[in-house]
Amino acid sequence: MTKDYLERTLSARVYDVAIESPLEFAPNLSRRIGNHVYFKREDMQPVFSFKIRGAYNKMVQLSRATLDRGVVAASAGNHAQGVALAAQHLQCRATIVMPATAPRIKVDAVSRRGAEVVLVGESYSDCYEHATKLAAETGATFVHPYDDPDVIAGQGTVAMEILRQHPDPLHAVFIPVGGGGLLAGMAAYIKRLRPDVKVIGVEPTDANAMYLSLKLGERITLPQVGIFADGVAVKQVGEETFRLSQEFVDDVILVDTDAMCAAIKDVFEDNRSILEPAGALAIAGMKAWAAREGVQGQTLIAIASGANMNFDRLRYVAEQAEMGEQREAIMAVTVPEQPGSFRKFCSLIGARNVTEFNYRYGSDTQAHVFVGLSIQQRSEVVELIEKLAAEGLPALDLTDNEMAKLHIRHLVGGQAPQALHERVIRFEFPERPGALLNFLDGMSDNWNISLFHYRNHGADYGRVLVGIQVPPADDTQFQDFLSRLGYPYWIETENQAYQLFLGSN
Template structure:
């Protein structure tokens, strides 16, 4: 039962290394949502993440023999840094197995804390398999990132601090979920001590493994996982964490990339700190809860779980924030290809600000424009714009929620290619390592012509790629087989409105 964790959490002696983090007021977020919103600042831990709690608590429970044999973990992020620092503090040898896609800044951070880094594979699963094989070969102790009772108990100390720091009314606490260690530990403690407090788990829309498990009433493995919020990019919830969470949480909320980016900006405006995507996830869930339920005058707490983000990612985060805040909408609109059309179109919009306008000549009759507009989050602006355009005879498509349009099309509107016969379009996530593109080209390019290519990287472990290839109908099955063998995440986008309007 989850109650078994209470003594473990109370007995966790982690504070000679981890710190008790503040529970900060957020005047701007609170004013905007009409609630008292508090932020638990786990980004202020020595490794800028709550992960130090669980990793250190696990090491404290090991025997002298286990410590002497050294510890090992597979991680590309915060668990790696937490374990490295914990091991350094206790004088224990630590080996961290990291995917080859891990950004250099994270590798150096682990090395600075005295751990040995071994790079294997492109994914966490490959690194994890290698690490577990080393356990058998060398007798080291494996320290899991979340699915372990001592790790869960260490993370549960976050809840213990919150309830000590704020003894008054708390209506709900929002906790980010990847593998579930933080949520399991916190929820077990909260529901034992203050069962009237609602606990909500928050996941990315494209990595909602807990939501999928609860719906299926069993742990399931997601076929694909979005990697923007890499700290919670987990395909399957932990076995022990799921056992605890399903008995203790009041619900699961999912947040989109845009909503997470908006929450990062919210945290910055109130604290002048920059949360990593997983760090801002619970605030995105909190805001969605307020919007969906109309909650007012409540005390709501979100966990700022970490701040380990690469500087290069900030341009992408900034770009997506306006949409996440519902302050920008993007549309594909067809206007007549004749002088004065653009002026007439802008006049129709009145004083509404145009944030972006992309266009290239295609034919003498119609012009397809890609247009961004400022909207008010308090109004039903997107629907009003669509209604206005339709009533005036314009053909328009709302692309505000179209991932391909936001990732690629807005940067490459360049006209149609009627000569590109039999073109099929795919969106890929390439592992960001030397040879990834060459591997793709070796498998595909010699067999079919590449008719379109757009690549973007945002400082993450994966680059976003849009590819058009000319594939005769008889070759479709062979192409699909090669794409599966390639092993990269991909989505066919040939029927996507953004492609059909601007590039097909």
């Protein structure tokens, strides 16, 4: 089968529509991590993603009679655009089933290629089910986004180009993982010709289906996935992609949202291009892996896999990037409410650059300060907290506190001692009309909303912090409400950031 994939990749038809993307040296990032770093610029493809390779290689091999019956695909974005462009080039009808939550920018991009867009459900699973049903009813061919040998071979041409473009010693290649098509195709090709090169997959911590499947030795299905990196938000990897990954992949590393944001900034600083979160995933994984393994002086290549970024999301990326690089820390500091304490606090901070500062009178005895500081390394935070505590100013590191980063920093100074039995929950609402009404309709008339904070991040979902006053006697009813609602949620009532800045104390 290895030989079969080598031949499939070498004979893949992709260059009718795809380009041989450049392999670009990244001098700034190379200096920072002490290795020779290259980006494989798949974000420069005509649809701003590598997905055009696999989609076209599958479709170009269909007979004219088959093409005349049309093709169907299910996708939230990049695969959809790849199939649409391939259909346009091959002059066949394409129907793309996309989730109703898909951003307008992605829907319009597919429509402009001449494909018919059908909006169904909220997830890829909903779209997949509807698309396969459409294909069966109409006789059209379903073009799978990753679990198809011709698609896998098409994606493998990325590896073919890398080994041709860089014949010199190469230590490791880092590849983003969703369903596994790109990872499987590249790994099968690289290990056939250069078995000494390490092949490392990279997944988000909250969408780690391949990592867990390889660890457990069988394909698992995640109950839910984080969708910040929507291009790789897959609950179950493909059967064939899993088989190939078991045989050829050396490791899979996990990174969080902050690390992806930092990687987006790294790429921008080196070549002034802006990747989408999934597009920067491999760069984030390369940095994490090199730090973990202590690798120095080696050649590392990461796939810059896509650039279909919503402009509105850039604000959030910029906010999180410094924390992802551990160049910013956020802290909560309690200061006595007395003359001179504020000045004392500022003097203890010293010459550090303050990136954010929120202060408000809290009570007759104390106030809480929410502060962001530029740092060079994380150990500085521990030292500063100890220094503040020694001077009678207790401090709390909130750098890894998601609620603090997403919501508290915008709500400081809003304590409500009269909000009895307040429960605080962090939700991910689907970004579609009716999501809030659906939430409100499911609530009991006996419960009062005491806090609500929403901030648009240009994503397919909204991050919402809600305070609800629920009497203890309604515990079971409240849990039933959360289960029926079906939105991802996290109970934050005991979160220290909430207790300090918003709770009743």
